[in-house]
Amino acid sequence: MYHIVRRGVSVLTAMVVVGAVAACSGSSGTSGASVPGVTSTEIIVGTHTPLTGPAAAGYSKISAATKAYFDYVNSKGGVNGRKITFKIMDDGYNPATTQQVVRQLVLQDKVFAILSGLGTPTHTGVLDFLNTNKVPDLFVASGSLSWNQPKKYPYTFGYNPDYTIEGKIFANYIKANLAGKKVCTFGQNDDFGADGLKGVQAVLGASGVTHSETYDVTNTNVGPAIGALKAAGCQVTIAFTVPGFSALALGAAAQLGFRTQWMVSNVGADYATLGGLLKDATGPLLEGVLSTAYLPAPMDTSNPWVSLFMKLNQQYNNNTAFDGNVEYGFAVGYLFVQALKAAGKDLTRQGIVDAVEKNGFSGPGLSALRFSATDHSGFGGLQMGKVQDGKQLVFGPLYTTDDGSGPVTETSSTQPAPPEDGIPS
Known part of the structure; x- marks a missing residue:
């Protein structure tokens, strides 16, 4: 499972090329520069998640719910005139596969950001790659302490409580x-x-x-x-x-x-x-x-957030059986849309990182998010x-x-x- 496929030379070459391209394009955050995954009408983001394998039970439903929320937002015109395209890649909860699919998303599909990459052993292996290439690595679906290292990994932010x-x-x-x-x-x-x-x-x-x-x-x-x-x-x-x-x-x-x-x-x-x-x-x-x-109990139908997500789940997610994973997927989608709006119309990779660090987000969480320039962890409270x-x-x-x-x-x-x-x- 942990054996890394031998792609060293080609991957290293690709990383150097991408790093050079990023240095003279959208990574500078300047207005009018080309930003990977962003056009006047579209924002492309990607994720790695276990649709198969030992962690697929339940977790395979998260990305579908996030996509359903984006479909709803897109039906209302998107964010600042841009519709969100969400590319979902199955990694089977296998760290070697995670490295392959994340590189595909960044190098081939040119995504703007990685959103809600799932798993401690899987996501750990792509931290250096994403931060070297200045790809926003937002709201990792895991509570590892590794995500909260803003000096070493300035583009990575957690979500779950540690x-x-x-x-x-x-x-x-x-x-x-x-x-x-x-x-x-x-x-x-x-x-x-x-x-x-x-x-x-x-x-x-x-x-x-x-x-x-x-x-x-x-x-x-x-x-x-x-x-x-x-x-x-x-x-x-x-x-x-x-x-x-x-x-x-x-x-x-x-x-x-x-x-x-x-x-x-x-x-x-x-x-x-x-x-x-x-x-x-x-x-x-x-x-x-x-x-x-740290989110409302999915069985608590009296909670307005649960009611909202259940309604959207019925309309945009084939009315799949509602559970904590579906709720999680909708909640992450909601937060990402907040972050996009906070980053403004002139969207850049550095701009959304700055917006997340400014925080001020609110939503279905039972506690506040702790994001700041010195804290990239997610929720800090639990019931x-x-x-x-x-x-x-x-x-x-x-x-x-x-x-x-x-x-x-x-x-x-x-x-x-x-x-x-x-x-x-």
């Missing part, structure tokens, strides 16, 4: 409500799992985690890892997992008679997605599972969520913290109502 923040908020809940329990973690064997564990230990201390196990996305046999967690006597198990491996872990635990309080990262806890994987076992296996959220009586809803206060040693604090936040037409002004 997994370290999530780990701290999980641990804070444990201290308040599950004190004295043996706490363990089960995480993806990359920055996803490592950053989450770092957050848990920041609050509970290294000795506060009894045992940790990891998994590789190329190996679906999680039985030995779950067996080790059972043997360690884990009473609370925090899973930093993608949906497919959340389902595998819950299923293996049931087969082994391993009873623990599961706490599952927001990226792998969507009820509808897990239900599609667990089938008839959904009810008993998910009841009582704790998670976190706890729980499955109860077959419904997954958020509860309790909104918590915010940092990815260091700062405290976890309760924070008040007011969610604005969506615009009447569903398009940011």
Whole structure:
């Protein structure tokens, strides 16, 4: 999976050529210069995402929802007279494939930006390429700390709360409500799992985690890892997992008679997605599972943002089964349109980076976005969520913290109502 296809000479040559072209064209940000992917009538953006492979469950629905939102905006005239073309490339959650498809999007398709590239192991491998070529790398669909390095990667911005923040908020809940329990973690064997564990230990201390196990996305046999967690006597198990491996872990635990309080990262806890994987076992296996959220619960139809996205999903996304992934796709599309409008009619790559750093965005998020010139991470707050009586809803206060040693604090936040037409002004 991690073997890189031998294209070194040709790719390096192409990168040098593109770098030279960028240096004398739209990358300067000057008015009237040619900007890749931008004409008077069109903006071309691209993404890499797992339409197939081990992370396709649920995640394959995100890009379709984003495209549906763009189709709606295009039906209303687009943004500053330009319609958005969204090129979606399947990378199968394979880092080698991600490098291939992202290079195609940038070098051949000449996209203006990469939007919502999905995955920690996959996107990590294209950071240098995108920033070297000064391609806006917006709202990465992952909570890795890697996206928040504005000096090293000035064109990259996160979206999801950092997994370290999530780990701290999980641990804070444990201290308040599950004190004295043996706490363990089960995480993806990359920055996803490592950053989450770092957050848990920041609050509970290294000795506060009894045992940790990891998994590789190329190996679906999680039985030995779950067996080790059972043997360690884990009473609370925090899973930093993608949906497919959340389902595998819950299923293996049931087969082994391993009873623990599961706490599952927001990226792998969507009820509808897990239900599609667990089938008839959904009810008993998910009841009582704790998670976190930074967008409204997709089951909360009283929320005006959920209502808006459900309506657009019906009209522009073939009325696909609405879940957290569909909501996520619409929310990212909404934010990107906000960023385009903030960047103005004279659209440049540097211009949209500057606009995102100025921030001031509002939308469906439960907490504020933290974008600034010195912070390229996304949301900084989370609410706890729980499955109860077959419904997954958020509860309790909104918590915010940092990815260091700062405290976890309760924070008040007011969610604005969506615009009447569903398009940011």
